Amino acid sequence: MTNPRADRVRDVAKLAQRSARQRRGLFLVEGPQAVREALRLDASRGTPLVTEVYASPACLDRYPELDELATATGALRLATDEVLAALADTVNPQGIVAVCRYLDTSLDDVLARSPRLVAVLCRVQDPGNAGTILRAADAAGADAVVLTEGSVDVYNPKVVRSTAGSLFHVPVVIGVDGDELVARVREAGLGVLAADGYGVVDLDVLQDESAARRLGSEASGGGNGAGDSPSSYALERPTAWLFGNEAQGLSEEELALADARVAVPIYGEAESLNVGTAATVCLYASARAQRLDPGLNG
Amino acid sequence: MTNPRADRVRDVAKLAQRSARQRRGLFLVEGPQAVREALRLDASRGTPLVTEVYASPACLDRYPELDELATATGALRLATDEVLAALADTVNPQGIVAVCRYLDTSLDDVLARSPRLVAVLCRVQDPGNAGTILRAADAAGADAVVLTEGSVDVYNPKVVRSTAGSLFHVPVVIGVDGDELVARVREAGLGVLAADGYGVVDLDVLQDESAARRLGSEASGGGNGAGDSPSSYALERPTAWLFGNEAQGLSEEELALADARVAVPIYGEAESLNVGTAATVCLYASARAQRLDPGLNG
Known part of the structure; x- marks a missing residue:
């Protein structure tokens, strides 16, 4: 993905707002460490947790485990730094952003x-x-x-x-x-x-x-x-x-x-x-x- | 003080920058709790620590101990909320800002x-x-x-x-x-x-x-x-x-x-x-x- 103004990008970015999160039951996860932990949990449980992963090729090169986990979800899309910046709540999401389902329990x-x-x-x-x-x-x-x-x-x-x-x-x-x-x-x-x-x-x-x-x-x-x-x-x-x-x-x-x-x-x-x-x-x-x-x- | 563009206000506000602090050996203290602790220390030691205090009348009314301590320094000036906002690094300094001398020791x-x-x-x-x-x-x-x-x-x-x-x-x-x-x-x-x-x-x-x-x-x-x-x-x-x-x-x-x-x-x-x-x-x-x-x- 190269267009930071694409509809999909806008939809993800809206998850910075509580109302959008609650309506869709989804939230943003940013940065290699947090996304890796989300993907590890996703891989270990029956129901899918991570619905989308956006990453720069440089980030995946740098973190091979992250690359492997993200690829295995079937929900990985390569993205430019501009797209990543537009998706994320932080100025610098360090090359990777994921969308996760709510995971609170009862x-x-x-x-x-x-x-x-x-x-x-x-x-x-x-x-x-x-x-x-x-x-x-x-x-x-x-x-x-x-x-x-x-x-x-x-x-x-x-x-x-x-x-x-x-x-x-x-x-x-x-x-x-x-x-x-x-x-x-x-x-x-x-x-x-x-x-x-x-x-x-x-x-x-x-x-x-x-x-x-x-x-x-x-x-x-x-x-x-x-x-x-x-x-x-x-x-x-x-x-x-x-x-x-x-x-x-x-x-x-x-x-x-x-x-x-x-x-x-x-x-x-x-x-x-x-x-x-x-x-x-x-x-x-x-x-x-x-x-x-x-x-x-x- | 009522003019947020006065030279004195600008001088104090510059203390948000490290270079200005180091040149003058002074720093900003904001909010009732921190200013009170600065004033208490000032009152208990021989050399003056607090060089200026700017406060709104409402803040001094609300915190009588702060009023007493600030008045005793001889360096208290009443200021409007606009002046206080211009002096401080925070958007809302809660009615009081002080200027203190560096207090690090050897x-x-x-x-x-x-x-x-x-x-x-x-x-x-x-x-x-x-x-x-x-x-x-x-x-x-x-x-x-x-x-x-x-x-x-x-x-x-x-x-x-x-x-x-x-x-x-x-x-x-x-x-x-x-x-x-x-x-x-x-x-x-x-x-x-x-x-x-x-x-x-x-x-x-x-x-x-x-x-x-x-x-x-x-x-x-x-x-x-x-x-x-x-x-x-x-x-x-x-x-x-x-x-x-x-x-x-x-x-x-x-x-x-x-x-x-x-x-x-x-x-x-x-x-x-x-x-x-x-x-x-x-x-x-x-x-x-x-x-x-x-x-x-x-």
Whole structure:
């Protein structure tokens, strides 16, 4: 394709708008890393995910795996840099743009798989923050990411970009009501923690208690129940973490739904942490406690 | 002030450019939170920091503490929203803009205060990442942040904004050569860790070993030297962390300078972590190990 003003190009470019995405159930994926992850997922599941791939010959030459995966879809079209620039939301899509079907799943599906770590974005609005949390959730081995009603659109090109491919690794659930979500995850056996800068429970205390339980039980021969420290919440439990809107944090209603309001400790003078940063610390703390718990591993 | 085309307004607005900042040794601070932190620091030190403050009456009405601090400088001028928009780098400076003197300090000053936790940005280029790391370093109680030659300008308005005031909390050193820096921090008794996604040392292993030493020594009556696990690096040591450029990571030369190359473990499928996210996890791990070490606290 050489004409950046072709109808097809215009149709794809419209996917930068939420209304067009929602009408067609399709979204844009840009750049070699994100497109490769989309194609890998496409290749591994039964139903097709990637409906179109546009790439420059130079990009395919440079990334042979991408070339192979894209060719295998039967939906690859060579395109000039001008066409690629017109298709993409970014000025420089680095030679490749794909169109994908929506891939969010249902809360039922997620809960049926007995998740142990779930990140819930409660009205998080900034695309970069949402993407950072999704990427951190993937890194921490979370089983799902849920975006409640009123959160940024996970298919916004800025969110897709900032997940750096993690959107294709972690099951995502969107448009859920917060109250209903909490009730459902509780039924599924998960505890619920609210990340809250004003929380009275210190994340480090939860980590200390969890470590003490583990080392206590190891010392007593690998049994369980040997922990003797008073625990407000056992961090090694299957857990859904609630993360709030960047300006307002979690609402009183959301906070009231949680088993505990947990603050990441601030050792310096910073007033608060960015929600993406706080979420990273919280998810890694849970992942570490769960991994180390002798009752759940080995 | 009511004329957005006045010479004074133009002069201030030029501080969005690096060349103007460097020539004059001044930078822009925008928004109530950042300006308040600048004014608080200004009020607490001997040499003046804030040279000019421009604010709308509405903003001063809304933030009485800001009004008081700004008035006390003797450098407050009321301005219209049009003037404020013309002064600032952002479209909406939320009613207040200040001009500050450069506040970076020397490596000598930092090392003279026996720092225990230092974050080193090695050619980090993205303003948002640099700001996130500075904010996380502040939250984790780091004693200084160092930006090596070739890093983003810490006085770039985007960096200043994304630090959310932490630029005025943590001593910052700029323009240092990486080799020299490492030699100097070693002389000052700090160990050096490289955050490296390909590192062979797992951050969780360092945390486990540190926790085991602590609990071991507590069990033996608070003595020290009771740790019996093989340690590649004692996380409770005073430490300088090296964080690399977002695209290239740390160079082989930089990696070779470190005592260990440490990876934040990836439990899921994510290929890597954003440098800001990785830095947060690393700095918090050190802060926690240092805080808990009985040899250094209580």
